[in-house]
Amino acid sequence: MLYAISWCVDLPSKIGDLEVLILLTSCICHDLDHPGYNNIYQINAKTELAIRYNDISPLENHHCSVAFRILENEDCNIFKSFSSEDFKQVREGMIRCILATDMARHNEILTNFKEIVPSFNYNDKGHVNLVRTFMSELEIFSFDLHKKLCMVLIKVSDISNEARPMDVAEPWLDKLLQEFFKQSDAEKLEGLPVTPFMDREKITKPSSQCSFIGFVLLPLFEALGDLFIELQDLIVQPVREALDYYRRLNEATREERLHRKSIVEFIDHQNTPISQSPESGSTVPKSSSNSSVKMKKSLSFQQTRSRSRSTDEDTENEGLAALEEGQSLEDVQEDPESCDSETATEVEVSEKALKFKISTESSITTTGRKSYPGSRKG
Numbered sequence: 046m047l048y049a050i051s052w053c054v055d056l057p058s059k060i061g062d063l064e065v066l067i068l069l070t071s072c073i074c075h076d077l078d079h080p081g082y083n084n085i086y087q088i089n090a091k092t093e094l095a096i097r098y099n100d101i102s103p104l105e106n107h108h109c110s111v112a113f114r115i116l117e118n119e120d121c122n123i124f125k126s127f128s129s130e131d132f133k134q135v136r137e138g139m140i141r142c143i144l145a146t147d148m149a150r151h152n153e154i155l156t157n158f159k160e161i162v163p164s165f166n167y168n169d170k171g172h173v174n175l176v177r178t179f180m181s182e183l184e185i186f187s188f189d190l191h192k193k194l195c196m197v198l199i200k201v202s203d204i205s206n207e208a209r210p211m212d213v214a215e216p217w218l219d220k221l222l223q224e225f226f227k228q229s230d231a232e233k234l235e236g237l238p239v240t241p242f243m244d245r246e247k248i249t250k251p252s253s254q255c256s257f258i259g260f261v262l263l264p265l266f267e268a269l270g271d272l273f274i275e276l277q278d279l280i281v282q283p284v285r286e287a288l289d290y291y292r293r294l295n296e297a298t299r300e301e302r303l304h305r306k307s308i309v310e311f312i313d314h315q316n317t318p319i320s321q322s323p324e325s326g327s328t329v330p331k332s333s334s335n336s337s338v339k340m341k342k343s344l345s346f347q348q349t350r351s352r353s354r355s356t357d358e359d360t361e362n363e364g365l366a367a368l369e370e371g372q373s374l375e376d377v378q379e380d381p382e383s384c385d386s387e388t389a390t391e392v393e394v395s396e397k398a399l400k401f402k403i404s405t406e407s408s409i410t411t412t413g414r415k416s417y418p419g420s421r422k423g
């Protein structure tokens with residue numbers, strides 16, 4: 046994705062060849078040797094990585110460390126002809142970029158970026174020339190801008206799956222959800238706090254995507270799209286369409302659940318002896334009057350969700366199996382299709398799990414309060 050963005054906005058002309066090389070290398074290396082369990086798990090389970098890195102972005106520190114171990118190998122060191130000054134810049138840049146992919150730092154990085162974007166508008170030609178004229182005086186300022194831009198660019202690339210065509214994005218998402226469920230299953234088995242956005246009993250594919258795209262992905266993409274209007278068509282619009290799609294799917298899934306619930310209530314009611322009926326005297330449950338309308342809605346649901354596959358079908362099947370065993374739907378799941386995010390996003394949960402802020406600057410937290418380096422959160 047970074048390669049496509051780089052072409053689309055002519056990135057080398059904006060930040061220079063070396064910064065683009067740093068970014069591309071960081072993208073390739075940013076998840077090296079990922080164990081499939083995220084930082085929340087690492088920290089809660091007190092894993093070797095969490096202990097080694099003192100709960101501070103254990104995974105990202107590990108990915109970055111592995112990258113530089115590989116680069117130590119003569120055959121792999123693509124920077125071996127670089128001067129020590131240039132290599133120092135590469136190392137510093139890669140560390141900054143890779144550590145920026147920790148989702149616990151999402152709000153901090155996005156807030157810092159949004160603050161600086163209005164002072165440097167690539168879309169405003171006059172403004173760009175003005176900045177170029179004063180480049181030497183503004184070197185520190187522009188260096189700071191490029192740092193923040195690079196962090197946003199790697200983050201955008203990291204979570205860009207939903208900007209891709211559905212036939213590419215969806216199988217990848219199914220794999221991601223499998224990874225989520227594997228982690229939450231392990232958390233349950235090990236008696237650890239269960240990460241809510243990974244819990245198969247709380248989320249479905251559409252509810253997860255509504256929350257992730259709406260609260261995390263789109264705000265980030267829109268911020269970058271404000272700086273580079275060329276990105277609107279390439280990544281911002283496709284993500285908006287993905288959100289629309291999952292919202293519709295979510296709504297349809299919700300209706301389907303209500304429909305099933307009304308059928309269960311109807312059957313329950315039918316099986317209740319008349320003498321025990323709460324409506325004593327009436328054998329017709331209230332919900333039956335509109336059941337044919339709900340049947341039609343269910344049909345449209347089936348059509349809408351024909352694009353969705355494995356994971357939420359598995360969840361549906363589990364729900365049905367449980368129903369057959371006599372449980373009510375409420376026993377199985379508590380409205381997992383809720384799009385208004387009853388479950389916290391990955392960013393919120395990760396922020397809570399992260400004990401320390403890594404940033405060397407003060408930043409605004411989700412609660413609107415300022416936090417400072419080294420300060421304890423929460």
Ligand SMILES: Nc1nc2c(ncn2[C@@H]2O[C@H](COP(=O)(O)O)[C@@H](O)[C@H]2O)c(=O)[nH]1
Nearest residue numbers: 076146148203204206207218253254257391
């Ligand atoms: N629910 C979704 N989560 C997503 C999606 N795309 C990315 N992500 C999350 O972001 C992190 C990125 O971290 P990294 O380990 O790959 O560096 C990833 O683990 C997911 O949790 C998405 O489409 N839906």
Ligand SMILES: [Zn+2]
Nearest residue numbers: 075076146203
């Ligand atoms: Zn990644």
